[in-house]
Amino acid sequence: MVFIRFFDWLSTMLGLRRNVTLGIYGEVNVGKTTLANKISMDWAGEKIGKVSRIPHETRTIQKKEKVEMSLNKRRKLMINLLDMPGLATKVDYKQFMKYGMKRKSAKTRAKEATKGVIEAIKWLDNVDTVLAVMDSTKDPYTQVNLTLLGNLEAKGIPVIIVANKTDLKSAKIKRIEEAFPDYPVVPVSALKGNNIKDLYEAIGKHAK
Amino acid sequence: MRSKKTKKKASVAKSNLKIDFVSSNVLNKKDEKSRIKYILGVVKDGTILVTDGVMDSDEEMNLIRETMRRVDNGFPGIEVCSLKREMSGYQRILDRVINNRFSIERIVNRISGRESPKANLKYGMTLIGPSKFIKDIKKNPDSFSVFAELQR
Numbered sequence: 226m227v228f229i230r231f232f233d234w235l236s237t238m239l240g241l242r243r244n245v246t247l248g249i250y251g252e253v254n255v256g257k258t259t260l261a262n263k264i265s266m267d268w269a270g271e272k273i274g275k276v277s278r279i280p281h282e283t284r285t286i287q288k289k290e291k292v293e294m295s296l297n298k299r300r301k302l303m304i305n306l307l308d309m310p311g312l313a314t315k316v317d318y319k320q321f322m323k324y325g326m327k328r329k330s331a332k333t334r335a336k337e338a339t340k341g342v343i344e345a346i347k348w349l350d351n352v353d354t355v356l357a358v359m360d361s362t363k364d365p366y367t368q369v370n371l372t373l374l375g376n377l378e379a380k381g382i383p384v385i386i387v388a389n390k391t392d393l394k395s396a397k398i399k400r401i402e403e404a405f406p407d408y409p410v411v412p413v414s415a416l417k418g419n420n421i422k423d424l425y426e427a428i429g430k431h432a433k
Numbered sequence: 434m435r436s437k438k439t440k441k442k443a444s445v446a447k448s449n450l451k452i453d454f455v456s457s458n459v460l461n462k463k464d465e466k467s468r469i470k471y472i473l474g475v476v477k478d479g480t481i482l483v484t485d486g487v488m489d490s491d492e493e494m495n496l497i498r499e500t501m502r503r504v505d506n507g508f509p510g511i512e513v514c515s516l517k518r519e520m521s522g523y524q525r526i527l528d529r530v531i532n533n534r535f536s537i538e539r540i541v542n543r544i545s546g547r548e549s550p551k552a553n554l555k556y557g558m559t560l561i562g563p564s565k566f567i568k569d570i571k572k573n574p575d576s577f578s579v580f581a582e583l584q585r
Contacts, residue, residue: 314500315509318506335504346498349494366574372497376494378490379489
């Protein structure tokens with residue numbers, strides 16, 4: 226046990242392994258948890274959270290700590306993976322009722338969702354690198370995305386934009402690349418696992 | 434008969450939409466905390482607020498956080514959109530210097546629990562409105578369109 230700890234410490238000191246708190250941020254229903262599950266499954270062998278088509282399924286921060294990601298034979302990243310609740314400027318309980326939820330449950334979900342957004346914003350001060358997930362079938366030029374990217378830039382936190390849902394026919398990756406030309410954009414399908422290796426390479430390159 | 438008249442009046446009142454155009458001078462007089470409080474007070478009342486200034490991203494994030502604290506059954510939240518005016522080279526440097534100063538002040542004030550500093554809004558335009566009226570905002574780098582729907 227002592228030997229393992231010493232080896233861990235030595236690896237970090239020699240720069241063979243970096244510790245990174247990786248936050249997965251983005252608007253509601255862009256596939257943050259699907260991506261977190263894919264990363265967690267690939268490197269830790271288990272899922273991190275539940276996915277649903279009803280908005281605001283993730284209402285508390287889902288954590289997977291000490292996920293070891295091998296960048297090559299020598300270099301490793303030790304990641305604390307944080308799947309954040311979706312950011313939003315509005316949470317309407319009536320929206321949940323359209324998915325068949327009863328009024329009382331919908332109101333409870335809305336209350337929890339607002340707390341989740343507050344918590345996600347609070348954690349912006351505690352992450353080292355952010356994966357800003359966007360739905361590539363939708364217009365990325367939203368105020369939430371702009372505010373998130375502006376906030377991270379002001380804090381000096383590295384950002385990788387993940388253009389998700391590329392398996393869908395209506396996906397337009399170019400739209401995201403053109404909207405945010407100053408950021409690295411990695412197109413992926415978190416659901417199908419398409420291009421996920423490029424994302425891991427980008428994490429290795431940009432994570433601090 | 435009387436009750437019918439009252440009902441008609443009430444439905445007319447519901448379909449009214451008020452837009453306040455507020456000078457950034459008014460908002461610049463307030464510190465960040467009271468500025469957000471003022472904006473949300475106006476918007477929660479059902480009014481759309483337009484001003485000739487833009488918040489910085491930190492203040493915008495705080496606006497979202499405060500909005501979430503105020504969400505209830507009658508107020509689902511806000512829609513916000515801003516257009517920043519492009520700055521020239523020296524304006525950008527000046528802005529960065531001022532921003533850094535406010536960032537440091539903010540951190541110190543947050544730790545010490547003091548009042549937030551007065552940071553002026555940047556050049557540009559912002560629209561903030563209640564999401565129960567504003568259904569969508571289509572934004573481009575140089576313009577935006579607002580789609581509002583009045584309650585029936």
